[in-house]
Amino acid sequence: MTNRIGLFGFGVVGQGYYEIAKNDRPSLLPETIVVQNKNKERPHSLQLSFDPKDILNTPHDIGIELISDPIQAYDYVSSLLKSGKKVISANKKMLAAHLPELLELEKSYGGSLLYEASAAAGIPIITCLDCHFAGDHISKLQGILNGSSNYILSRLFQDDLSLSDAVKLAQEKGFAEADPTLDINGSDVSSKLTILSLHAFGRYIPENEILTIGVQHVHAEDVALAKSLGLKIKLIATVQRSQDGLSMYILPALVGESDPLFLVENEYNAAKVTSHNLGEQFFQGKGAGSLPTGASVYADLTKAIKGYAYSYDKLQGAKIKREKPLTASLEVIVSADTADALAPLIGQATIHQAQERYWSICTLATEDLIKHLPAIEANNVSIIALNGSVRQERILDSIQKLENVHLG
Amino acid sequence: MTNRIGLFGFGVVGQGYYEIAKNDRPSLLPETIVVQNKNKERPHSLQLSFDPKDILNTPHDIGIELISDPIQAYDYVSSLLKSGKKVISANKKMLAAHLPELLELEKSYGGSLLYEASAAAGIPIITCLDCHFAGDHISKLQGILNGSSNYILSRLFQDDLSLSDAVKLAQEKGFAEADPTLDINGSDVSSKLTILSLHAFGRYIPENEILTIGVQHVHAEDVALAKSLGLKIKLIATVQRSQDGLSMYILPALVGESDPLFLVENEYNAAKVTSHNLGEQFFQGKGAGSLPTGASVYADLTKAIKGYAYSYDKLQGAKIKREKPLTASLEVIVSADTADALAPLIGQATIHQAQERYWSICTLATEDLIKHLPAIEANNVSIIALNGSVRQERILDSIQKLENVHLG
Structure with a gap:
C-alpha cells in the first residue's frame, strides 16, 4: 500500500527527512510539500505548494509537521488529527503547550501522533520511555537536552572561548537558531522536559512552571572554578519524583567525572533515567542537526505506517491534568x-x-x-x-x- | 480482553517478571507455570505444573520461555510459533542458534517472537536497533554485553581482587551462573552479538564463527599496566561493517577515559552504535539481575499484546543466510x-x-x-x-x- 504523505515545512529537519527517504525508500517521500516563504531559496528542485489546503483538504494518509511557528503548527496538527490522520511533529513548543488537547483529538478521531524528534533529536528517548518502562516506577530523569547549549559549553571548556564567540560558532555550525535566544536561555529545554515528563511520569507540567536558567550567564570564572575542581558545567534538566508530585528545574550544574553526563560533549544530548526495576538507564546521541533529527522523523514515519502509537501507560487512562511542580x-x-x-x-x-x-x-x-x-x-x-x-x-x-x- | 499467558521456567528472570506483573497488572501474571525440577524450593506459594503440554496443548495466547536449556527452549518456542502464538524468549543460546528457523515460523504461522531480555538485559537495544535505525546505515556496533564479566573487571580494578575471588563474589551477588564458565569465557557474549548483528546489519553470523576471548586470562599485571596508563580493561564485543561484510570479535580491550564505555562499571552493560544519520548513539543499563531482565520480559509482554513485532528492516525481506565474519x-x-x-x-x-x-x-x-x-x-x-x-x-x-x- 502506498502512503500519501504531506509535509509542512522544508527547513533543516524537513530536508534531513527528505534526504533519508530519498536514499532509503522513495515511496516515503512526501507527495506534497507546503512551505510559507515564496522567496526563500530551496536546495532541491522541488515542486512546492504555498497553500496548507493542498495537504489539509486533499486526501493524504500521513501528515508531517516540521515548521517553526507553534501556532500554525497547532492548526495543522489538530486539523489532521480531526481527520483521523497519522501525524508526526517535531514542534516542541507546540507539543509542550498542546499535548492535552492533541491526545484528546487522537483518542476521539482514531488518528495517531508521534513526535520523537521533538526531544533530544536523534535519541529514541520518547519511544523508550513509552514502551520500555511498563510496570516500572521512574524516580528521576536527568538530561542534557539542548545541543547548541552543550556545544557552547564544550567550547568554553575545551577552547577557552568567550560565551559570545561560542554562540557565534554554534550558529555557524548550524546547531543554534538564527536567533539563538531560545537555545541559550534554556526555553527549548523546558518544552522538552514537559514532553518527557508526560511519558516518564504520566504528569503534565506546563513549561512556564519550570525553573529555567540557560547558559546565558555562565561566566569565564565559573569555567575556571569548575576546571580547578576537575569538574565540568553542563546544562542539566532534572525531574525528581516524590510522593507529592514532581520537582523540576533546568540550570547549569557542576558534573563530576564519574557521571556519564560528564562525557557528553558538543551537539550531543543525553538522558539518565532512574527506575525501580531497571536501575539507571543512560541514553546518549546527537541532539541537533539535519540528519539526526530527520532520522527520528523518518523512524516515526515507519512506525506510524506499522500502526505504532504511544501508549501513555503512565497516565493509566486518566485525562491529563495541568499540574505545578513541587518546590525544590x-x-x-x-x-x-x-x-x-x-x-x-x-x-x-x-x-x-x-x-x-x-x-x-x-x-x-x-x-x-x-x-x-x-x-x-x-x-x-x-x-x-x-x-x-x-x-x-x-x-x-x-x-x-x-x-x-x-x-x- | 484477557490474555492467557503460559510461562516456562521460574528461575531468576521468571521471578523478576512475576514480581513486576504482580505489582503492576495481575492480569499479566501467567495462568500456567511449567517447571522441570519437582524438588527445587520455590519462593512463591504457587501452583506449578511439570508437564509442558499444560501450556503447549492448552489454549494460551502468549508463551514466555525463560528456561536455561537451549534444546528444550527451542522445542517450546518453535511449537508455540507453529500454533501462531505470541512468544517471548530470553534464551540467547537458543535464539543465536535458531533465529533463522524461528523467523520462518513467525512468518509462516502468523505468530510473533520478541526477545529483548536476551541481550544486554535491561537495555532496550534490540527494539531500538529494530525501529530507530530505519533508512540508516550502521557502520559499527560495540558493546559491553556481559554483566558478570564486567562486574569481575570492576572488582579487579577497584578492589584489587584476584580473578578467582572476583568470580566468587559475582556468584554470591547473583550476577554469575553457578557454573560461571559461559560468563567468564565470553560465550554468552557471542550469542548476544549474533542476535544484535541480525537487527543492526541484517546479517546472520553464527556465534561459533566469532573470535571470542573472555576475561578468564586477564592477569593482575594487565590490570597494573592499564592503571599505569590511566586506562581500564573492558570485555568489548565489536562488529565493524565494510563493503565485503562484517568483522566481529570479542576480547578484553583497553578503554580510555574519553570513551563512554570507560564509565560502565559493575553489572552494567552498554552498546555504542555508529551510523550515518545518527552519529554515535550510546545506551547503558543493567545487564544482569532479576528485575532488570524481568523488566525487559515484561516490556516485551506489553508490546506483544499491542501487536508489536520486530520488523527486521535490515534484512529487506530477504531470507536469512548463514555467513562467516571477515578476518580483522x-x-x-x-x-x-x-x-x-x-x-x-x-x-x-x-x-x-x-x-x-x-x-x-x-x-x-x-x-x-x-x-x-x-x-x-x-x-x-x-x-x-x-x-x-x-x-x-x-x-x-x-x-x-x-x-x-x-x-x-
Whole structure:
C-alpha cells in the first residue's frame, strides 16, 4: 500500500527527512510539500505548494509537521488529527503547550501522533520511555537536552572561548537558531522536559512552571572554578519524583567525572533515567542537526505506517491534568559582578570576593529563584547547581585560590 | 480482553517478571507455570505444573520461555510459533542458534517472537536497533554485553581482587551462573552479538564463527599496566561493517577515559552504535539481575499484546543466510608466564620481559587467533586489544616501568 504523505515545512529537519527517504525508500517521500516563504531559496528542485489546503483538504494518509511557528503548527496538527490522520511533529513548543488537547483529538478521531524528534533529536528517548518502562516506577530523569547549549559549553571548556564567540560558532555550525535566544536561555529545554515528563511520569507540567536558567550567564570564572575542581558545567534538566508530585528545574550544574553526563560533549544530548526495576538507564546521541533529527522523523514515519502509537501507560487512562511542580531546594554557587546583585537572592549567606567577582554558596528554593528571574537576568547573575558532585568546603577553597591567583 | 499467558521456567528472570506483573497488572501474571525440577524450593506459594503440554496443548495466547536449556527452549518456542502464538524468549543460546528457523515460523504461522531480555538485559537495544535505525546505515556496533564479566573487571580494578575471588563474589551477588564458565569465557557474549548483528546489519553470523576471548586470562599485571596508563580493561564485543561484510570479535580491550564505555562499571552493560544519520548513539543499563531482565520480559509482554513485532528492516525481506565474519587485524598486547607460550602466536614480534611475565605488542588476525584458541586456553595467555586507545610506544614504556618497579 502506498502512503500519501504531506509535509509542512522544508527547513533543516524537513530536508534531513527528505534526504533519508530519498536514499532509503522513495515511496516515503512526501507527495506534497507546503512551505510559507515564496522567496526563500530551496536546495532541491522541488515542486512546492504555498497553500496548507493542498495537504489539509486533499486526501493524504500521513501528515508531517516540521515548521517553526507553534501556532500554525497547532492548526495543522489538530486539523489532521480531526481527520483521523497519522501525524508526526517535531514542534516542541507546540507539543509542550498542546499535548492535552492533541491526545484528546487522537483518542476521539482514531488518528495517531508521534513526535520523537521533538526531544533530544536523534535519541529514541520518547519511544523508550513509552514502551520500555511498563510496570516500572521512574524516580528521576536527568538530561542534557539542548545541543547548541552543550556545544557552547564544550567550547568554553575545551577552547577557552568567550560565551559570545561560542554562540557565534554554534550558529555557524548550524546547531543554534538564527536567533539563538531560545537555545541559550534554556526555553527549548523546558518544552522538552514537559514532553518527557508526560511519558516518564504520566504528569503534565506546563513549561512556564519550570525553573529555567540557560547558559546565558555562565561566566569565564565559573569555567575556571569548575576546571580547578576537575569538574565540568553542563546544562542539566532534572525531574525528581516524590510522593507529592514532581520537582523540576533546568540550570547549569557542576558534573563530576564519574557521571556519564560528564562525557557528553558538543551537539550531543543525553538522558539518565532512574527506575525501580531497571536501575539507571543512560541514553546518549546527537541532539541537533539535519540528519539526526530527520532520522527520528523518518523512524516515526515507519512506525506510524506499522500502526505504532504511544501508549501513555503512565497516565493509566486518566485525562491529563495541568499540574505545578513541587518546590525544590537547590544547593548552588551564585556569582555576579557586584555584591548588590547577589544580596537580594541569597538571604543570610556569606559573600566571598574573588577575581573581581562576588560569590556565595547557598541553598535556594526553586520557587524563590523563579521570582528573582528578572533580577537574575538584568544583573547577569550566574547560578550553578552543585548537583551533589562536590562538597561546599572544597569549592570555597577553590574560590579562595582563584582569589590568590588574582591578587597575589 | 484477557490474555492467557503460559510461562516456562521460574528461575531468576521468571521471578523478576512475576514480581513486576504482580505489582503492576495481575492480569499479566501467567495462568500456567511449567517447571522441570519437582524438588527445587520455590519462593512463591504457587501452583506449578511439570508437564509442558499444560501450556503447549492448552489454549494460551502468549508463551514466555525463560528456561536455561537451549534444546528444550527451542522445542517450546518453535511449537508455540507453529500454533501462531505470541512468544517471548530470553534464551540467547537458543535464539543465536535458531533465529533463522524461528523467523520462518513467525512468518509462516502468523505468530510473533520478541526477545529483548536476551541481550544486554535491561537495555532496550534490540527494539531500538529494530525501529530507530530505519533508512540508516550502521557502520559499527560495540558493546559491553556481559554483566558478570564486567562486574569481575570492576572488582579487579577497584578492589584489587584476584580473578578467582572476583568470580566468587559475582556468584554470591547473583550476577554469575553457578557454573560461571559461559560468563567468564565470553560465550554468552557471542550469542548476544549474533542476535544484535541480525537487527543492526541484517546479517546472520553464527556465534561459533566469532573470535571470542573472555576475561578468564586477564592477569593482575594487565590490570597494573592499564592503571599505569590511566586506562581500564573492558570485555568489548565489536562488529565493524565494510563493503565485503562484517568483522566481529570479542576480547578484553583497553578503554580510555574519553570513551563512554570507560564509565560502565559493575553489572552494567552498554552498546555504542555508529551510523550515518545518527552519529554515535550510546545506551547503558543493567545487564544482569532479576528485575532488570524481568523488566525487559515484561516490556516485551506489553508490546506483544499491542501487536508489536520486530520488523527486521535490515534484512529487506530477504531470507536469512548463514555467513562467516571477515578476518580483522587486531593490535593487541599478548602476555604469558613463559616466552614459549607466546612464540607460536606472535610471529616475528619482539618479546619483552617484565614482572616475571613475557609481553609482546603486535598485530594478529582474528582468523589466526581462532586457530590458536586451544593453546591460548592451555597456556593461560592474556590477549588485550588496544582498541585505538593508546600508542604502542607508551605501552612499551609502561611495561618497562613495571619492570623497573619490580627489578629496581
